[in-house]
Amino acid sequence: MGEGRGSTLVHLLIVVLCLVAFGFAVAAERRRSKGHIVTDPRDNATFCAYSSDVATGYGVGSFLFLLSSQSLVMGVTKCMCFGRPLAPGSNRAWSIIYFASSWLTFLIAEAFIIGGAARNAYHTKYRSAIYAQNLSCETLRKGVFIAGAVFVVVTMFLSVYYYMYFTKATNQQASRKPNRPNSTVGMTGVLVPSEIDGNWQSLLLVPNQDSVLEIQALQR
Numbered sequence: 512m513g514e515g516r517g518s519t520l521v522h523l524l525i526v527v528l529c530l531v532a533f534g535f536a537v538a539a540e541r542r543r544s545k546g547h548i549v550t551d552p553r554d555n556a557t558f559c560a561y562s563s564d565v566a567t568g569y570g571v572g573s574f575l576f577l578l579s580s581q582s583l584v585m586g587v588t589k590c591m592c593f594g595r596p597l598a599p600g601s602n603r604a605w606s607i608i609y610f611a612s613s614w615l616t617f618l619i620a621e622a623f624i625i626g627g628a629a630r631n632a633y634h635t636k637y638r639s640a641i642y643a644q645n646l647s648c649e650t651l652r653k654g655v656f657i658a659g660a661v662f663v664v665v666t667m668f669l670s671v672y673y674y675m676y677f678t679k680a681t682n683q684q685a686s687r688k689p690n691r692p693n694s695t696v697g698m699t700g701v702l703v704p705s706e707i708d709g710n711w712q713s714l715l716l717v718p719n720q721d722s723v724l725e726i727q728a729l730q731r
Contacts, residue, residue: 546648570628623659
């Protein structure tokens with residue numbers, strides 16, 4: 512990355528963590544629990560049998576990796592509330608926009624993922640035996656984990672751009688600080704004799720830039 516765009520390692524970690532979270536979400540969708548009706552041959556009772564709840568584990572993994580990515584960004588940027596101030600301008604405006612947008616999509620993604628994981632686990636573990644005449648086996652609605660995966664990718668892009676514009680704004684603020692000379696240097700005055708209206712007087716000249724220009728003009 513160029514200067515002012517942030518650390519390449521941070522960008523790489525954000526992308527890797529989000530892509531892993533995306534992969535887990537897709538795997539959870541493919542392995543989500545499916546139920547079917549089974550008849551007990553001993554008493555002809557029907558009940559729902561569900562497949563493995565491995566999708567719940569994938570969902571939890573996706574949740575944790577996305578949380579790690581968001582924590583990394585907020586930790587590096589100090590949640591945009593602490594640390595160096597941001598320089599006024601378009602970079603600060605875009606930083607605020609991407610900051611708020613990334614948090615919004617992050618919360619939506621986490622809600623889809625953890626909600627789907629909990630729902631998948633609920634059907635698999637707690638509705639394993641139901642006795643009824645007309646039984647329909649409820650399962651997690653298709654597409655919940657996919658929706659979460661989509662918002663994971665959106666969060667990844669928003670986080671990358673937020674970090675990039677945040678770094679630009681902080682570097683711009685640092686470059687705007689003027690290089691003021693040390694106030695203790697050059698404070699000693701110089702007495703210079705000068706004739707004013709026929710009288711000789713001593714003038715105290717402070718050696719700053721303006722005074723030097725005036726001295727040169729008088730000498731000419």
